[in-house]
Amino acid sequence: MIQKKSVKRMFLAAAILTSGAVFSAQADVVASVRPLGFIASAIADGVMPTEVLLPDGASPHDFALRPSDIARLRSADLVVWVGPEMEAFMTKSAAQLPPNRQVEIATLPAVKPLLMKGGEDEHDHDHAHENDGDEHHHGEYNMHVWLSPEIAREAAIVIHDKLVELVPQKKQQLDANLARFEDGLTKTDKNIGTMLQPVQGKGYFVFHDAYGYFEKHFGLSPLGHFTINPEIQPGAQRLHLIRTQLVEQKATCIFAEPQFRPAVITAVAQGTKVRMGTLDPLGSGIELDADSYVNFLSQLANQYLSCLK
Incomplete structure (x- = not known):
């Protein structure tokens, strides 16, 4: 039995090493x-390390778990995710975790009333049907909830509460971390509001329908998006509509994303005065620490600003 266990451990260690992922044995x-x-690293700062499942450059819309990822989820003290509508790849693994070891943000009682209705709008008929059999078809709500400062605050409170249950001896540190997070969020929220005020009336298009929470919170004026699901190329009707609006100079800017730089954006913008920018809804490259969430919001605000102003 002991031999079996050690073989299993060796196999797991080998799987971890060969996957190329960097994480500790005890996630x-x-x-x-x-x-x-x-958000999690701000609350767990100095208490326990935080790791991220999705590698930089990958998209939650089409990611698949490797065996090493499944092992990480099983050994985690706490798993933080949005829910099956955003991370379909986690549904099976999360179902095996006890409720006290996961935070499924979209289902939190304080978050439910803050959810925004999702994607489909009247211009999407030309590719809505392609979406039908799509297993990560965006459902009723916009699940990019981390772009909402209000939802981030609610998520932080619940992560704090779960960690206090798991490591009650660290309650004082966790309380201090939550207070610091909330304070930083309040200040950053105010700063970004002031920063973005001059560009509030300027029209623009985003590549995919991810930014609704941020835009609504800070009073920005999106004219629309190329696609709801970044895995699906926008249809001809949608592109014609966007092109018409660009020619009529209703838009100042078109934003691509680091994960998705479709040629279609360049093609549509050709011969117009519209500027091209990049928005990073996943904050790739930002280090995980006590201030990373407020740094992420500020970076996004600056990305809007650099193209719109």
């Missing part, structure tokens, strides 16, 4: 996507 807080890692 502590595991977040599905980087921005949730930002």
Whole structure:
């Protein structure tokens, strides 16, 4: 039996090494996507490490778990994710975790009333049907919840509460971390509001329908998006509509994303005065620490500003 166990451990260690992922044998807080890692690491700072499942450059819309990822989820003290509508790849693994060891943000009682209705709008008929059999079809709500400062605050409170249950001896540190997070969020929120005020009336298009929470919170004026699901190329009707609006100079800017730089954006913008920018809804490259979430919001605000102003 002992031999079996050690063989199993060796196999797991080998799987971990060959996967190329960097994480510790005892995973502590595991977040599905980087921005949730930002929130979790602020609360767990000095208490336990936080790791992110999704590698930089990958998209939550089409990611698949490797055996090493499944092992990480099983050994985590706490798993933080949005829910099956955003991370379909985690549904099976999360179902095997006890409720006290996971935070599924979209189902939190304080978050439910803050959810925004999702994607489909009247211009999407030309590719809505392609979406039908799509297993990560965006459902009723916009699940990019980490772009909402209000939802981030609610998530932080619940992560704090779960960690206090798991490591009650660290309550004082966790309380201090939450207070610091809330204070930083309040200040950053105010700063960004002031920063973005001059560009509030300027129209723009985003590549995919991810930014609704941020835009609504800070009063920005999006004209629309190329696609709801970044895995699906926008249809001809949608592109014609966007092109018409660009020619009529209703838009100042078109934003691509680091994960998705489709040629279609360049093609549509050709011969117009519109500027091209990049928005990073996952904060790739930002280190996980006590301030990473507020740094992420500030970086996004600066990305809007540099193209719109």
